[in-house]
Structure formats: structure tokens, C-alpha cells
Amino acid sequence: MRITLPLTLAGAALLGLSACSDQAGGYLDGGQFGNATMNNTLVQTGQRNYVIDLNERFAAAVPTTVTFGFNSDVLDGAARDAIRKQAQFMAQFPEVRFRVYGHTDLVGSNAYNKALGLRRAKAVVAELARNGISRSRLEALVSYGETRPLVVTQDPERRNRRTVTEVSGFVSSAPLVMDARYAEIIHREYVQSATAPSDLVDFGSREISQGQ
Template identity: 40%
Template sequence: MSMKRISVLLCLLFLAGCAAPQTQTKTTKGGLYGAAGGAAAGALIGQVIGRSTSGTLIGAAIGAAVGGAGGAAVGKMMDNQERDMRNVLATSDAAAVSREGNLLAVTFKGDVTFDTNSAEVRPGLYSEINRVAGVMTQYPETLIRVEGHTDSVGSDAYNMDLSTRRANAVKTLLVQRGVADSRIEVVGYGETMPIATNDTEAGRQKNRRVEIKIAPQTQAQTQ
């Protein structure tokens, strides 16, 4: 299935989620439909790209996490994991931590993590990988998606392949450091999800990245 078809389907899911009964408050609708629609969209992406039940499960968890679904215990667990992840990466120039709802993200800068046109993680980044894996093993109730991204230089096919190989390289290092393989999904997005313009070198540097998304497993199980 093409990325264009995926985008259309996601739009339909989003519009369906917005069609909430008028008797609900805006806050209630935002929480319920943000989580449900996010979980459905995430599950769709997981199935289409991952083509596996595991991919669907992880996609649903990530979608629900963005929507903010989950009880106090789940929120507390993600608060603790965010705190621990920020602490271990506080002095890193290669990685950054962000949070949306109950979705935690660790972003590795591509220019620092890999040599040009290479999918081999630089040995200098092993310490960061070690620390990230150490936190992940302390929170086994989470599911993980490793996402690879590139800038727009080069062909679509080359960038998609490179982004997938880079994401796989990061996953391999995480697994070698004790993170269960069954918890991790790998997705290569190539140049399709830029976070900055590709018209400048500064923008292209931001787009060359690997993002690790971490979501509570319990959210996927309750959808």
C-alpha cells in the first residue's frame, strides 16, 4: 500500500474520531477520540508497514499514547521513565528526549550517529545507546518503535532503504543490551516525514535522524 493511500486512510480515521456526540464536553471528546482514533491509526500503520500482529500492537500502543489514554498508574510509569531517560541523556549532544501524552520519544541526530551513506552506528554513540537500553529494561511494560528518517537528497527508494537499515542498526544494539526483541518494531520512513525544510543544510541535518518511540503496553491491550 502506498504512503498516499495510508495518508487518506488516516484522514478518514481522524474525521471519524471528530464526529463525537454533542452531549460530550470538548475535553471528554478530545481524550476519548484522540486515544481511540490514534490507536486505530497507529494500528493501521503498524499492520500496513510492519505486516505483522506485533506491528499492529505497537502501532496501536503508540496511537493511544499520543491520545493520552491510560490511568494514573500508566501516567506515573511514563513520568518516571521520562525522568530517568532525561537524566541519563542530560549531557548528550547526540540525543534529545520529548513527550506527547503518554508517548515518550528519544531522537538521535543522524549526522552524529552515522557516517554519510552508512547504516553502522558510530562507536562513540554506544554510551548513549547503553544508557537508553538501560532505562528501557527497567520498564518492560512498554513497547518500542525505532523509526528511521532521511533528508530529500537521493532517490526515494534509496532513502527508504537507508532509513530502514539505520533503524535496524539501532534496534540490534538495543537487543544486544537486553531489550526484548518482541518489544521492538522497526519502520523506515525515508524522506516522507521531515521536521524541517530540506532547502537548507541545517534543515536537512534535522531531518536525518532516528527516533525511538516508547508507549505503554497496557494501552494497546485495552483497545
Template identity: 50%
Template sequence: MTLTKTSRWLALALLLSGCGTGEVGSDPEISSFGTSITENTQLMTGERDFAISLTQKFASEAPNTVHFAFNSSALDGLAQQALLRQAAWIRNYPQVRFRVYGHTDLVGSAAYNKALGMRRAQAVVAFLTAQGVSRAQIDAVVSEGKTQPLVFTQAPNAQNRRTVTEVIGVLRRAPAQLDGKYAQRVYQGYLDSAAPKPMNTVANQSSAGIAISPGN
């Protein structure tokens, strides 16, 4: 990791450390950081890197997609289980912004599916907030309708009937409860994800000529 990239993350960590005094629910937009154009550029670039890293982390640790029955925005048991995991993950990152996208299959008119996709996204947001997720963290609820199918078929298709929750950035001002420990945890998580992974021990032993006994 280059020094420049590290400095971006340090700037972002300072943003997350809670030195701002705004209230929860402030406009979720990229914060200015100092008066230097260079500092602002580093912060915005750091936020983009941060969002990409956390998007990957979120997708690997919590299901970011839930599915729906045909012509329905109701959350079944499987969807609720997935959203419980989403909510638990999101609560651990109170300074992170998310966006929920609603999708449909290709059956029906564009206008109808646009509205159906919105109802699905709204159902997800309502469930997440009921689990203690701050509404300020949900930057927008978007309906893609039937414009972005995963499977191109005119028949009903469960994979297309979905919502997707994505990381999009950080809130403009830190909630009062955030402190340096939170920023350190986020930054350390990034460092851990960027660190080279150790080679497989068994493979190392084999390449060194050490005999490995077969397991049971």
C-alpha cells in the same frame, strides 16, 4: 488528578503486576482486562496516559534520537553512547513497548531513502538487543525515509539523518519475573510526576520578607 484517572492507573498497575501467565514475546497488543466494557475502556485510556507519561520521562532521562553520517547506517561512537543509555532505561521497564523510526535527509529518491531509513532503524534495534533489551519490547521498526525532515533543505543535513525511539504502550502479557513491586514503582513514578512541584525556597523566603545573603 481525578479519581477516574487514578482508577485507570490502578487498573494498568494490575496489568503490570504480572498476573498474566503468557510467555515473553507474546503478541504486543493491548490486553483485555475482565469482561466489562468499562474496565476495558479504562485500561486502554490508562495505557495511553501511561505511554504519554513514559514518553516524556524517557526523553528527559535518555537520548531518544541518534544521528548518522551521510548515506550510512553505521553507528558511530556518539550514537552508541546514546543507545547504551537507551538500553539501560528500557531494561528498567521490561513491560513497556517501544517503536524505532528511521529517517533520512532529502537527498536521493524516495525508494532509496525508505530502504536507508529501515537499515538505520534495524541497526538501532540490533544494538539495543545486543545490550540485553528484549526483542519483544520493540513492537515495530519503521522507516519514514525522507518524508519527515526536521530541516527542509535539499542539501545533506545531519539533523534529518536520525532514528527516534518512542514509547507506544505495554506488552499484552507480563513476563514471569514482573511482580507487584514493579507495578508499584511504575505507578508511584506517575504519581510523583503528577504531583505539584514545591515553589522555590529562595523565592518563598524573599516573598515573605526574609533577607537573603548573596552567595559566593
């Protein structure tokens, strides 16, 4: 009892602090790279740390979030520009997969907002595809709807009406991935601007046409 009681009190205190944090600032997307099953797969295959590193690099290089008008999944000029920059980054890492998460504000029912969030995610995936990224590398399967607001308010809030794009893993059939050489992918140099389809980019010992 002398040991159990302090541990119980400590656990309760941690839960209390966690609840206060959620109520005060809302949830800032950490993503956790999808669901628990996918996270376990990344750990078991040795990919997780590389996925985290590349996701941080992606977030530092380009805007990963785009926002939407009220009750809308239409991409405006700023959103299309952000997605274009995302696509330029993605083009430099053909072995990498990405996932787009859809969110809404707190106005409306959870069921409606979940569907709206998913439509927003699909709109971003479609725009990435129009910018040359293969749909086989993109997912828009998860929508958090209204459950993860950046700003906790019942009023319309544009910052909550967003999608967030993240690195989710590696293409299993890619040559480097088949050899488990994830570090070569992570440390590859990439260009900030779009690469012409006819150009060749040197990926270590290989040359891959961007037109393929």
C-alpha cells in the same frame, strides 16, 4: 449560510496556518506512538495517557535520537553511547515496549530513503539487543524516510539522518499490565546507571532478577 460561511473561512485559515508551519520549521517528531490503529488501541485499553507520560520521562532522561553519516546505517561512538543509555532506561521497565523510527535527509529518491531509514532503525534495534534488551520489546517496522525532516533543505543534513526511539506500549503478558496497573509502572523509581545482571531490583512488592 450565515453560519456556514464563517465556519468555512475559519477552517481555511487553520489549514493555511498549518501549511505555513510545516514549510517554515519542518516537522519535529511527535511520533503519535505509531499509526492510528495502535493509537486507538491504546485509548481503548486505557494505556494512552500512561504511554505518553512514560515517553516524556524517557525523552527527559536519555537521548532518544541518534544521527548517521551520509548514506550510511553505521553507528558511530556517539550513537552507541546514546543507545546504551536508552537500554539502561529500558532495563528498568521490563513491561514496556519501544519503537524505533528511521529518517533520512532529502537527498535521493523517496523509495531509496525509505529503505535506508528502515535499515537505520534496524541497526538501532540490533544495538539495543546487544545491550540486553529483548527484541520482543522492540520494533523497527516503520520508516518515515525523507518525509519528516527536522531541517527543510535539499542539501545533505546530518540532523535529518536520524532515528528516534519512543515508548510504544506495554507488554501484554506482563503481570502488572495484565492487572491494568499502569500507574505502578510509570511511577516506579529507576536507576540511571546500568544494573549488574546479578543484582535484584525491587519493583514494588516483587523482586525481579535483572539476569532473567
